[in-house]
Amino acid sequence: MMDIDFLFQLLNESGVSGNEVSVLNLCREKVAGKCEISNDRIGNLYAKINSNESAIATRILIEAHIDEIGFQVTYIDNDGYVYIRPCGGIDGATLIGSFVEIQCRYGSLTGVVGRKPVHLMKGDEKNKLPDCDSVWIDTGLDANTIKKKVRIGDYVSFNPNAHLLGEMRVTSKAIDNRVGAFILTQIIDKLSTIYNKQITFAFTTQEELGCKGGAVVACGEPYDYVICIDAAFSSDVPDISPRVVGDIRLGEGAVVYRNGDVDRNFVEQILSVAQNHNLKIQLSANYAASGGTNTRNMQLTGTGNITATIGYPVRYMHTPVSMADLRDIDTIVNLIIRILEEL
Ligand SMILES: [Zn+2]
Structure with missing residues (x-):
């Protein structure tokens, strides 16, 4: 079961880019005891599973920014x-x-x-x-x-304004990207014991000011695989052409990006995991060939990282009534758990 109360708590908290402390505290409390927690100087919160196995393990980073406009x-x-x-x-x-x-x-x-x-x-x-x-x-x-x-x-x-509309739609001023942060906490809750893998969940700051927190994460520890979770433009409203962002609809599943910021082979692997587990996927080339999420910086570090971007469809992006679908959130949580099992 999805922890809807915690989703609403996250959505109603104030965490404008540069002032994310209270949201970070909520996330820290939520995952404490399940992970090893640390911070860096730009305020990013790291929650690590199997922190002692770094020498032998596949190192995977799952990232979501927690700030809001x-x-x-x-x-x-x-x-x-x-x-x-x-x-x-x-x-x-x-x-x-x-x-x-x-x-x-x-x-x-x-x-x-x-x-x-x-x-x-x-x-x-x-x-x-x-x-x-x-x-x-x-x-x-x-x-x-x-x-x-x-x-x-x-x-x-x-002002805090999270609402459930209809049965599956959630709207709030902080959908982008508190939903991403929520997804990280749900994965941590649902993940069963995993060996030989070191999984780091990064709740990052200041994305809306030019992908700043994510840039600091990229300069830190090396990872074998990186997945960034962020809001994706949907085209299921008047006046947005699917020619721009793809045919992306609320409730139709996880958005998997195919653009210059992601690793082609890793994306293929993600698509086959989704297919094997009957998880709904929507492909998007994003609105730009590169940029717009933290994935770009994650890719541009060391000798280059193996990256992927997974989005949840959002209507009315960067307005106080942005809207997402609970089913897509659930799909992404399950998809990432399956990916983690398979890597
Ligand atoms: Zn975002």
């Missing part, structure tokens, strides 16, 4: 309005009408994103996509109080 406070004016800049690729249109949480030293503070009413806009203003320069956060507090609580550089996330 959000904002950082740049300025507070004398009326107490808080100004922000994006951390990661925010869709400006999603700012308007949003509730946000400022993560302060002593807890979090709720505010709304405000902007000029449509009636008062002139000319082109009405047609322009909103961005951080045309909005502010209003917390309802006066300038003195807010300046005592909020500091420049504090992180801001969308």
Whole structure:
């Protein structure tokens, strides 16, 4: 059984790129006792199985970034309005009408994103996509109080909003890539004893700021195989052509990437594991021939790594209502367990 409560806990936690501590703590608590835990200086969390067998074992890395898109406070004016800049690729249109949480030293503070009413806009203003320069956060507090609580550089996330829609669809501001982190914890929970393999699960930071945490993992220990788990664009909505990302649908299984960042033979091996165990697969060449996930950096280390990217289909990527399907999550957990058994 999937631990839905923990999935929702992860999705509702605030972990904007550069400020992932509370999410890391949740993951650490979840896997403690089942793995050997360590950290590095950029905050990545490593959970290792069979840590003593490194000399003889096949070394496998399963990675997922744990950060989410959000904002950082740049300025507070004398009326107490808080100004922000994006951390990661925010869709400006999603700012308007949003509730946000400022993560302060002593807890979090709720505010709304405000902007000029449509009636008062002139000319082109009405047609322009909103961005951080045309909005502010209003917390309802006066300038003195807010300046005592909020500091420049504090992180801001969308309010916790995880929901189950229908029977299988989960939506939240942090789908990308808290679902990936959740998958790692589920694999650790379900994996039965494995010998002669050293498996490292890396929960990585700052992916949305240019794949930073993953780059540090790549510079660390060597691995024989690396699998990165991340959100994949689905094309089962109006206005996204399957010509761009492939025919990718929610509920139709794990997305296996075939582009320049992955090892051709390893991908073939993964496809045959899926076929042997009747696990649903969807192929994608991704939207770019290279990049967009941590896999690229994982490949570009030492004399080159054997890599693969496995995605779960996501609608409305990088908006507060990104959506994934529970069945795909389950498929990926099972697929990776089968791959680990076979390597
Ligand atoms: Zn991602």
